[in-house]
Amino acid sequence: MSHRLFFAIRPPASVRDAIIDIEAEIDNARWQDEDQLHLTLRYIGDVETHLADDLADAAASLRFDPFELRVAGCGHFEKKGRPTSVWAGIAPSEPLVRLQRKLEQICVKCGLPAETRKFAPHITVARLNSSSESPAPFLARHAGLDLGPWTVDSYILYQSHLRDQGSLYEPILTYQAAN
Ligand code: 2AM
Numbered sequence: 001m002s003h004r005l006f007f008a009i010r011p012p013a014s015v016r017d018a019i020i021d022i023e024a025e026i027d028n029a030r031w032q033d034e035d036q037l038h039l040t041l042r043y044i045g046d047v048e049t050h051l052a053d054d055l056a057d058a059a060a061s062l063r064f065d066p067f068e069l070r071v072a073g074c075g076h077f078e079k080k081g082r083p084t085s086v087w088a089g090i091a092p093s094e095p096l097v098r099l100q101r102k103l104e105q106i107c108v109k110c111g112l113p114a115e116t117r118k119f120a121p122h123i124t125v126a127r128l129n130s131s132s133e134s135p136a137p138f139l140a141r142h143a144g145l146d147l148g149p150w151t152v153d154s155y156i157l158y159q160s161h162l163r164d165q166g167s168l169y170e171p172i173l174t175y176q177a178a179n
Helices: 013-021 049-060 094-109 136-141
Strands: 002-009 039-048 067-079 082-090 122-127 146-152 154-161 168-176
Touching: 002 049, 013 067, 013 146, 039 049, 039 094, 049 094, 049 154, 049 168, 067 094, 067 122, 067 136
Parallel strands: none
Antiparallel strands: 002 039, 002 154, 067 082, 067 146, 082 122, 154 168
C-alpha cells in the first residue's frame, strides 16, 4: 500500500487566520482552507508502508531546537509562463534551512532520490488554473505582508489525500523540538 507523504511546519492559528483574511481576491483561484495551510520542509511523494515507517523512525531521531519564523511578502510559481500558485513567503531563517537539510539527509539515507530543486520555503495560499484572474494585483497589494514571528517547536509528517475539492492533509506524526 502506498502513501503520499510530506514533512511540513504548521503555522499557528494567528498566522493562519491572517492568511485566510487576505484570501478571495483573485477570481477562479482555489484558495486553501485554514486546515490546508503549511510550509513544506520535504515532499516525499508516494511511498510504500515499509519506507514510510523507516522515514517516520528516522525523523524521530532528528534533534532540533525551537526557532522563530516570520511570514514576509508573497509570491507566485509559474509553469510555462502561466501562474500556478500564489504563496506567502518566509523570512530567511538559518535554523529552518538546517532542519530542512537534516530531513533531506534522512530521506536520502532511507533511499529516496535527492531533492534537486532549491529549497524555497513558502505557504501556498491559492492554486491557479488557466481561467484564474491574474495574481499580479494581489501580489502587489500584499508585497509587504508581515506575519508573526512565531516559535516553531514541532514539525509534522503529513499524508496527502487527493480529492476533487482539493487535497486533504492528514497529520500522521508530530515531532517536537528538543527544548
Ligand atoms: P505546493 O504547496 O507549493 O504545491 C503537499 O502536496 C505539499 O507538498 C505542498 O506543500 C506542495 O507544495 C508540496 N509538493 C507537492 N508536490 C511536490 C513536488 N513534486 N516537489 C516538491 N514539493 C511538492
